[in-house]
Amino acid sequence: MTPPMPFRFRFRVRYGECDAQSVVFNARYADYVDIAVNEYIRTLFGDYQHLLDRDLDIQVVSLTVNWKAPAKFDDVLEARIRAGRIGNTSFTLHLEFYRYGDDRLIADADITYVMIQPSGMAKIAVPERVRGLLEAGAPGVLISHAGELLQES
Template sequence: MAEGFRFSHRLKVRYSEIDGQKIVFNAHYLTYLDVAITEYFQEGLEMDVMSLAEQGEFDFVVAKTTLEYKGSARLNDWLNVWCRTSKIGNSSMTMEFQIIREEESTPLLEAEIIYVSYNPLTQMKQPVPGFVRERIEKFEGKELTK
């Protein structure tokens, strides 16, 4: 378990994700993070973001991504993608991630992604809804507004 993280999603590296060096091609790590954030909302927070987006209540888009590669995953590795919300602003949420090979403790990748709360009906950013903020803070076990 990654220290300070309450949620992870497990996935296996597939053949189509490796490159000529027989390691995961760097862009696929973004896909792994995207899968994990989707599961964080669906499984961890028990929120149906698709329905919320269709109703115009809440969705989120990427504003900034920072990746720090520390190692390489290989074909058939089982990976745990850990994610947590570290900060909630007025209209943004900062998420932290670690990707760790199963049975190991050292991250292969550390990432920070800033998401902006977005209304798909108006196609404009919006404040993070109170019910989303409350659900995240309850799940994470602490106040995240700064």
């Protein structure tokens, strides 16, 4: 049996994100990771404010991106997100970026966050509720900001 698709987020490459070589500028992938993870976090926990209201927050401690193929202006990219390692005070999310339409792998990334308590600016253990939501993920969920769903109709 095929496992369900992981959480997916689609977006369109904008002109200003491309460089003189007419491909997405490498530094933009950090933005793409951040935008996709924000949609994932919103899906898992609701509005980000829900974490902050519980005196919880996350801070990036590591981001690694590996490029596989170029993306160009107006391409629709699909970020697929799964939880990686969930430790005592940190967790890693694994992202894969595919070009929508031909399913070509464009890049993959691992981002590690540390759980903090903003009131004390100190790291804390990942709460069990948060751990459970991260472990469950959001399989089958698709959020699109690209407009491609309208074009399919």
